[in-house]
Amino acid sequence: MYVPVVPDDPTLIPTLAGSYYTDPDVFEREQQAIFEGDWICVARSGDIGQPGQYQTVRAGRESVLVVRQRDGGLRALLNVCRHRGARVCAEESGQVSRYLRCPYHAWSYELDGRLAAAPNLARMPGIDRSERGLVTVAAREWLGYVWVCLAEAPPSFEERVMGAVSGRLGTVEAIDAYRLESLAVGRRIVYDVAANWKLIVENFMECYHCATIHPELVSVLPEFAGGYAAQYYVGHGAAFADRAEGFTVDGSSGFGRLPGLTDDQDRKYYAITIRPQVFINLVPDHAIVHRMTPLGPDRTTVICDWLFSPDVIASDADVSLSVELFDRVNRQDFDACARTQPSMSSRAYRDGGVLVPSEHHITDFHAWLRARLA
Numbered sequence: 473m474y475v476p477v478v479p480d481d482p483t484l485i486p487t488l489a490g491s492y493y494t495d496p497d498v499f500e501r502e503q504q505a506i507f508e509g510d511w512i513c514v515a516r517s518g519d520i521g522q523p524g525q526y527q528t529v530r531a532g533r534e535s536v537l538v539v540r541q542r543d544g545g546l547r548a549l550l551n552v553c554r555h556r557g558a559r560v561c562a563e564e565s566g567q568v569s570r571y572l573r574c575p576y577h578a579w580s581y582e583l584d585g586r587l588a589a590a591p592n593l594a595r596m597p598g599i600d601r602s603e604r605g606l607v608t609v610a611a612r613e614w615l616g617y618v619w620v621c622l623a624e625a626p627p628s629f630e631e632r633v634m635g636a637v638s639g640r641l642g643t644v645e646a647i648d649a650y651r652l653e654s655l656a657v658g659r660r661i662v663y664d665v666a667a668n669w670k671l672i673v674e675n676f677m678e679c680y681h682c683a684t685i686h687p688e689l690v691s692v693l694p695e696f697a698g699g700y701a702a703q704y705y706v707g708h709g710a711a712f713a714d715r716a717e718g719f720t721v722d723g724s725s726g727f728g729r730l731p732g733l734t735d736d737q738d739r740k741y742y743a744i745t746i747r748p749q750v751f752i753n754l755v756p757d758h759a760i761v762h763r764m765t766p767l768g769p770d771r772t773t774v775i776c777d778w779l780f781s782p783d784v785i786a787s788d789a790d791v792s793l794s795v796e797l798f799d800r801v802n803r804q805d806f807d808a809c810a811r812t813q814p815s816m817s818s819r820a821y822r823d824g825g826v827l828v829p830s831e832h833h834i835t836d837f838h839a840w841l842r843a844r845l846a
Contacts, residue, residue, distance in 0.1 A: 484826040484827065484828065485826060485827040485831075485832055485835055486823075486824055486825075486826060486827075487824040487825045487826060487827055487834075487838065488670070488824055488838050488841070489821075489822065489823055489824045490815075490816040490817060490818065490821035490822055490823075490824060491816075491822075492668075492670065492816075492841075493668040493670060493671060493769065493770075493813065493816035494668070494769050494770065494816045494817045495769065496769055498769070498845070499668075499766070499768065499769040501845050502766070502841075502844075502845065503532045503533050503766070504532065504533075505844050505845055506532075506748050506841075506844050506845075507531060507532035507748065507749075507766065508531065508532035508533065508534065508622040508623070509621075509622070509623045509627075509844075510621065510623075510627065510632060510747070510748055511612070511619045511620070511621045511626070511627070511629055511632055511633050512531050512532075512619065512620055512621065512748075512749060513617050513618070513619050513746070513749065513750045513763045514527075514529035514530075514531060514536065514538060514617075514618055514619070514620055514763070515527050515529055515538055515617065515618040516616060516617055516618070516657060516777060517546075517613050517616050517617060517618055517653070518616065518656075518657070519565070520538055520539070520540045520546070520565075520618065521540065522540060522567065523540055523541065523542045523544075523583070524539075524540065524542075524567045524568045524569060524570070524583065525539070525540045525565070525566075525567045526538060526539040526540070526561060526565065526566060526567070526568070526572070527564065527565045528551055528559075528561050528562075528563065528564055528565070529620075530765050531609075531620055531622055532622060534550055534551075534622060535550070535551035535552070535559060536548055536549065536550060536551060536609060536620055536622075537549045537550070537551045537560065537561055537572065537606070538611065538618050538620070539572070539583050540583075541583050541584060542583065546611050546613060546618060547583065547584050547585060547608065547611065548608065548609045548610070548611035548618075548620045549572075549581075549585045549606040549607065549608055549609070550606060550607040550608075550609060551606075552606070552607070553574040553576065553577075553579055553606075554579070554587070554604045554605065554606065554607075555574065555576075555577055555579045555590070556576060556577065558574050558575070558576035558577075559574075560572050560573070560574045560581065560606065562575070568583075570583075571583075571588055571589070572585075572606070577590070577591065578590065578591055581605060581606050582605075584605075585605045585606035585607070585608055586601055586602055586605040587599070587601040587602075587604045587605045588601070609621065609622050610622075610623070610626040612629050612633075613653075614629075614633065614634070614653075615647070615652040615653055615752075615761075616652045616653035616654070616655065616779075617652075617761070617763075619633060632747075633746055636744065636745065636746040636747065637744055637746065637752075639706065640703060640706065640707075640742070640743075640744045640745070641706075641707060641742060641744065642706055642707035646707075646737075647744075647752075647754070648732070649730070649732040649733050649734060649737060650730055650732065650733065650754055650759055651730065651731075651732050652752075652759055652761070652779060654782070655730075655758070655759060655779035655780060655781060655782070656779065656780055656781070656782045656784075656785040656786075657777050657778070657779060657785075658758070658778045658779065658780040658784065658785050658791040658794075658795070659777075659778040659791060659795045660775065660776065660777050660778075661775075661776050661795075661799060661802070662773065662774070662775050662776075663773070663774040663775075663776065663802060663803075663806055664771070664773055665771070665772045665773070665774055665806045665809060665810060666770060666771060666810040666813060667770065667771075667772060667806070667809035667810050667812065667813040668766075668769055668770060668772065668809075668813060668816070669748075669749065669764055669766040669772045670837075670841070671809040671812055671813060671816075672764060672772060672774065672805070672806070672809050673745065673747075673748070673749075673764075673837060674834050674837065675805050675808065675809055676743070676745060676751050676762075676805070677701060677703055677745055677831075677833065677834055677837065678701050678703075678830065678831045678833075678834060679696045679699055679700060679701035679830070680699045680828060680830050680831055681808065682696040682697065682699070682701075683696070683697040683698075683699065685804045685805075685808060686800075686801055686804055688721055688797055688800050688801070689797070689800075689801050691713065691716070691723060692712060692713055692716045692719060692720075692723055692741075692797070693710045693711070693712065693713070693741055694713045695710055695711065696710060698830075699828075699830040700830045701743065701830070703743050703744070703745060703833065709737065709740030709741055709742045710740065710741045710742075711739060711740060712739040712740070712741070718756075718757065718794070719741065719755040719756070719757070719758070719794060719797060720793040720794050720796075720797055721793050721794075721796040721797040721800065722793060724793060726755075726756075726757045726758070726793070726794050727757040727758070727780065727781065727784050727789065727794075728757060728781070729756045729757060730756065730757060730758075730781060733756055737754075737756065738756050739756060740755075740756070741753065741754070741755050742754040745837075747837070747840060748764075749763055749764040749765070749766075750762065750763050750764075753798065757780070757781075757784075757794070758778060758779055758780045758781075758791075758794055759778075759779045760776065760777070760778055760779070760798050761776070761777045761779065762774055762775070762776045762802075763775050770813050774802070774806070776798075776799075776802060778791065778794065778795050778798070780794075
């Protein structure tokens with residue numbers, strides 16, 4: 473059995489002050505410095521698979537149109553008409569045959585954002601159609617998801633996003649074995665969480681709470697009962713209990729091992745945090761991907777996808793036991809975060825709390841946050 477090594481220094485470490493989780497000014501700074509300056513995961517690529525398909529997504533304070541191009545590529549555009557500022561697309565998703573058309577004054581744009589037509593445009597020959605086009609933002613596709621960055625000079629995707637995966641698993645190639653881009657969505661659940669986004673990140677990073685509120689998870693992953701999360705150790709995967717046949721709510725068998733996995737990855741659970749808003753959970757027969765959208769200092773939307781082999785989904789197999797395990801974990805976690813949120817404004821938490829040794833790695837997240845807000 474894997475025995476975690478307790479850090480040499482067992483002292484308590486201070487957390488962030490309570491105001492970091494309640495202050496509207498802090499939230500506004502986070503939106504600008506982090507959610508409008510970093511790579512944000514906003515959509516599943518397969519949901520925008522056909523030319524002309526689009527989704528409207530939120531990145532920081534902006535509405536962004538993610539549009540599939542006719543050549544199969546992808547464009548991300550600010551969802552703001554360059555005429556008078558109306559939203560070009562009001563729906564969450566849709567498909568157009570040729571143009572993105574603003575419903576206010578009928579300014580129309582090519583799929584790549586270039587201005588295509590407008591009433592009386594022929595009488596305005598001086599208009600530069602490229603200059604008056606929709607504003608483009610950086611976009612990438614990786615792991616079967618769409619990532620956007622609103623920064624004028626986006627940080628390195630390889631360092632910020634792919635580097636977070638290699639920093640957790642040891643190499644970025646370790647996640648390639650799961651072929652997330654080829655998996656199919658077997659279930660999607662959207663959670664509305666009455667808590668600050670940072671409480672959710674901190675919760676996901678540690679397992680000091682696991683024995684208390686996650687009996688089903690600890691039953692399948694018994695080492696979590698000791699309080700040390702898999703994310704504490706680079707490259708370490710939590711081993712399944714001997715009695716557990718699969719990563720299911722009752723420990724029963726799930727589905728066949730994904731074809732690219734090595735023997736070392738079998739019967740293991742890996743958790744990855746990609747700052748600021750993505751969690752990835754890897755098990756031998758499926759993957760679970762969370763992506764968060766902060767809506768306010770005390771409210772966060774979390775979209776969770778359960779990804780399975782396309783053959784499993786095509787066969788109409790019952791995935792409910794696999795889904796139920798982490799759905800329970802999610803609800804237990806989000807309930808704990810929602811119960812914590814009101815106390816962030818208490819005078820008892822004015823100077824914050826403390827991190828015990830098995831939570832010490834959360835200080836890296838806090839240092840990252842402070843540096844970004846500075």
